[in-house]
Amino acid sequence: MTPTTGVKVRIQGLSKAFHTNGHEIRVLENIDLDVRDGELVCILGPSGCGKSTLLNIVGGFLPASSGEVTIDGSPVSEPDPRRIFVFQERGVFPWLTVEGNIGFGISGLPPKQKAARIAHYVRLVGLEGFETAYPQELSGGMKQRVEVARALAVNPDVLYLDEPFGALDSITRLIMRSELLRIWEAEKKTILFVTHDIEESCQLADRVVVLSARPGSIRRVVDVDLPHPRDLSSPRYLALRDSILEEIGLAHRI
Amino acid sequence: MNAKGPGPYRPADAPPPEKKTHAVEAILLPVLTAVVLVALWHAAVRLSHTDVFPSPLAVALGLGELARKGVLGIYVRDSLVRVAAGYLLALVLGIPTGIALGWYSGAARAINPVIQLLRPISPLAWIPVAIVLFGVTNSAAIFLIFLASFFPIVVAAMNGVRNVPSMFLHAGRNFGLSAPALFSRVIFPAALPRVLTGLRVALGVAWLVVVAAEMIAVNSGLGYLVIDSRNAGKRYDLVIAAMLLIGLIGLALNLLVGRIERLRAVRWGFNVP
Numbered sequence: 001m002t003p004t005t006g007v008k009v010r011i012q013g014l015s016k017a018f019h020t021n022g023h024e025i026r027v028l029e030n031i032d033l034d035v036r037d038g039e040l041v042c043i044l045g046p047s048g049c050g051k052s053t054l055l056n057i058v059g060g061f062l063p064a065s066s067g068e069v070t071i072d073g074s075p076v077s078e079p080d081p082r083r084i085f086v087f088q089e090r091g092v093f094p095w096l097t098v099e100g101n102i103g104f105g106i107s108g109l110p111p112k113q114k115a116a117r118i119a120h121y122v123r124l125v126g127l128e129g130f131e132t133a134y135p136q137e138l139s140g141g142m143k144q145r146v147e148v149a150r151a152l153a154v155n156p157d158v159l160y161l162d163e164p165f166g167a168l169d170s171i172t173r174l175i176m177r178s179e180l181l182r183i184w185e186a187e188k189k190t191i192l193f194v195t196h197d198i199e200e201s202c203q204l205a206d207r208v209v210v211l212s213a214r215p216g217s218i219r220r221v222v223d224v225d226l227p228h229p230r231d232l233s234s235p236r237y238l239a240l241r242d243s244i245l246e247e248i249g250l251a252h253r254i
Numbered sequence: 255m256n257a258k259g260p261g262p263y264r265p266a267d268a269p270p271p272e273k274k275t276h277a278v279e280a281i282l283l284p285v286l287t288a289v290v291l292v293a294l295w296h297a298a299v300r301l302s303h304t305d306v307f308p309s310p311l312a313v314a315l316g317l318g319e320l321a322r323k324g325v326l327g328i329y330v331r332d333s334l335v336r337v338a339a340g341y342l343l344a345l346v347l348g349i350p351t352g353i354a355l356g357w358y359s360g361a362a363r364a365i366n367p368v369i370q371l372l373r374p375i376s377p378l379a380w381i382p383v384a385i386v387l388f389g390v391t392n393s394a395a396i397f398l399i400f401l402a403s404f405f406p407i408v409v410a411a412m413n414g415v416r417n418v419p420s421m422f423l424h425a426g427r428n429f430g431l432s433a434p435a436l437f438s439r440v441i442f443p444a445a446l447p448r449v450l451t452g453l454r455v456a457l458g459v460a461w462l463v464v465v466a467a468e469m470i471a472v473n474s475g476l477g478y479l480v481i482d483s484r485n486a487g488k489r490y491d492l493v494i495a496a497m498l499l500i501g502l503i504g505l506a507l508n509l510l511v512g513r514i515e516r517l518r519a520v521r522w523g524f525n526v527p
């Protein structure tokens with residue numbers, strides 16, 4: 001296994017089937033994908049297409065049925081603090097304060113360094129003044145910021161985001177997207193972002209990986225070669241978005 | 255336990271309702287109810303010309319008499335010490351047992367049916383067993399209290415651990431926690447609200463059972479006071495006085511444990527604002 005320059009995450013011939021009550025349910029079929037270092041890739045697909053399963057396998061939470069995931073050339077077999085999985089905002093620990101959550105993964109650091117790191121990420125996600133608040137005292141968007149900050153605080157190379165803004169209202173979701181882009185540009189992480197929202201994928205991604213319905217396989221990989229910040233009414237953006245809509249087989253008239 | 259009525263409709267962004275009037279009502283209304291009940295009791299005793307059933311005043315005098323004799327404090331203390339002994343024993347053994355059963359599903363499959371079989375048996379049914387094992391002693395009473403509080407604690411701890419959302423476990427593993435760290439930093443705090451609920455239920459049951467336990471096994475305590483007052487001279491004023499004391503102390507214990515549920519690190523599990 002030789003690491004290929006520039007490739008961070010390599011998915012090769014990956015398939016996954018679940019067995020329930022003697023039935024085999026094929027969820028993912030023959031996925032091949034290379035994600036470059038520092039790239040933001042959106043995995044887009046309809047509900048139940050296996051995109052979350054794909055992210056869980058890449059994250060080391062589920063074994064693949066066949067095929068392999070390598071990161072920096074080493075195969076993935078279990079979760080690793082160098083790659084953090086971000087759930088919807090329900091993943092924050094409700095028994096810890098904002099500070100406690102953000103510092104969760106860095107308990108091994110000397111106290112001063114830990115405090116400085118927490119303060120840095122509190123600032124980065126804009127939660128100054130809420131350091132000692134508990135999650136139940138925060139809005140959904142703020143909880144999601146806590147979870148992103150908790151992930152970033154351990155300084156991972158890769159972030160996996162599983163429909164992270166799915167439970168937020170549409171205004172907060174837009175704000176969170178631009179916040180994510182700002183953080184991504186500041187921290188230069190590789191990001192794999194699972195979503196079923198076409199607009200979201202076009203707004204965020206360097207590349208959009210369009211999955212088919214179950215069993216999920218890659219239908220197409222769309223390069224979104226638009227610089228950030230993106231003009232959401234530019235003809236180029238709209239053309240890209242419409243091509244993905246068509247790929248998924250949706251007429252863009254309701 | 256957090257049963258709240260639907261309450262009047264409030265828009266989500268309306269400011270919270272006035273807290274102060276609620277606090278006053280929370281004390282004033284129950285006191286008012288108690289006053290009305292005592293008045294009805296007094297009237298009922300007067301109107302029925304009963305010789306057996308004591309009036310509220312007689313009960314109050316009875317309480318004074320017990321206090322003067324110096325037994326009141328001793329009985330309350332003895333009952334509380336017995337409950338504390340049995341309850342703490344149940345807590346110390348029950349929480350680890352429940353957590354282990356919640357975590358090791360194999361152990362739960364083997365042991366849980368036995369627990370579910372023993373759990374519905376009233377602690378009162380264990381009285382003969384307790385006497386065979388410990389004789390008519392203080393230990394027999396403590397054993398009964400232990401049994402009564404052990405099962406609710408085990409079941410609550412087991413369910414608490416079982417119901418830890420997998421998302422929390424995933425996050426803990428993702429941050430590279432070892433098994434002991436995963437337990438102490440994720441599983442235990444995530445299960446804690448349910449464990450506390452179990453502890454509260456168990457304390458209520460323990461206090462219920464102390465009375466029955468003292469009726470058979472010992473000669474001190476509030477349960478003993480109930481049965482002794484009845485047997486030695488039909489002192490129903492003292493019977494009722496003991497009953498009221500038992501109720502008041504039970505209420506105080508419940509309020510005390512309830513305060514723990516308001517601590518910020520566990521409040522999320524009780525959906526109190």
